[in-house]
Amino acid sequence: MIEELVRTGLARFEYRHILNHGQPSVFAALATECGGDQGKWWNFHDHYMTTQDFSREGAIAMAAAFELDTEQFAQCLDDETHLDLVNGQHRAASEVGVRRTPTIHINGEGGAIVADRLIEQVMALAAELEAEG
Amino acid sequence: MTRIGLIAAALALLVAGCSSGGDDAPPSQPQSAASVQSEQHEQQEQSATSYAAGQSESTQDHAQDQAQDQAHAQPSAEREQTAAQAQAEPEAEQEAELKSGQQAEPAADQTEAEQAGHEEPEQGAMVAQIIESGHRAGLIANRNSIGDPDAAIVITEYSDFL
Structure with missing residues (x-):
């Protein structure tokens, strides 16, 4: 799912280590x-x-x-x-403020873990950024 | 002749007879000795015969004994054989168990090998999948980042591997 978003070129995905265990x-x-x-x-x-x-x-x-x-x-x-x-x-x-894993941030803001909602959020943000020009 | 003449003649014959009879006496002793020896010899022969017979008897007895012993020996041998078989059976069972265990071990090894054989392709497929996913189908991957470095949207996952 994230890979598909990344493939479109709209987004970049990064992973950050959390050492909770x-x-x-x-x-x-x-x-x-x-x-x-x-x-x-x-x-x-x-x-x-x-x-x-x-x-x-x-x-x-x-x-x-x-x-x-x-x-x-x-x-x-x-x-x-x-x-x-x-x-x-x-x-x-x-x-x-990350306390739990996994935690998703989209451009530094809290994002959804559920795939459909994450896609919706990314697409909405992409439309907003495109509108801004 | 008169009675006196007859008595005198009889006495002379008696005297003459006593002197000749003294010479004959020693041969009678050897005869008796010979007879004794012969009796002893016969007794010895008899005893020897009886001894020989005894020997033969004893041989026969011995043979009988041997036969009896053999007759006894056969059951004892059978018993020993049975005992040996009885001892051998557990040994054979143990050997069979060992063999079966040895056969079971290769079977277990084979099972492990089969499992390993099943696991190896799975692991190999998994590694291949990981390698494929690592390339991300041509996506730009830089350590912990995938995608266009200039992308407007950055999705950050904070996570642990556990």
Whole structure:
């Protein structure tokens, strides 16, 4: 659904890390960012959303499956290279009032989680922006 | 001849008879000894015969005993065989169980392999799907962002993977 909106060129979609479940949340966020270093950020995003496997071995196995440099990936994990980034996203979300997950914002404003309503909101906002010129 | 002449002649014969009879006596003893020896020999032979017979009897007895023993031995052998079979049966059962267990293990392994075989394509398909979705059908993806960087509308999802 979001992909369809993005495909139209009307919208861009961004994902921000929320770390509400402790170490597994932090690890998955770090692994995703380490995957992003080698161009596979969304692969790891979808992997964690699908498998819920938050083990180091599973992450490295997936890195190998995605044909990443596993040594570099493992080093990134062990060094917690992106810890400041994921912590910063979590803090920023808290500052704008995000408490629950998932939370959708459209141009910084609260949006619907239900697909049909989200599409309606995006289309309404697109029409408003077009009218403004 | 008169009575006196007859008595004197009889006495002379008696004297002559006593001297000749003394010479014959020793041979009678050997005869008796021989007869004794012969009797002893016969007794020995008899005893030997009887011993031999005894031996033969004992051999027969032994053979009978052996036969009896064999007759006893056969049941005992049968018993031993039965016992061995009885011991062997659990062993055979154990071996069969082990074999079946060994067969079961490969079956379990096979089942695991089949499951893994089922899981592998599923996992492979999932990975392929993730890879495909990662490309987002040609959408511009920059780390945590997809879409036109200059798009007027930004949809932001704040989420956890759990």
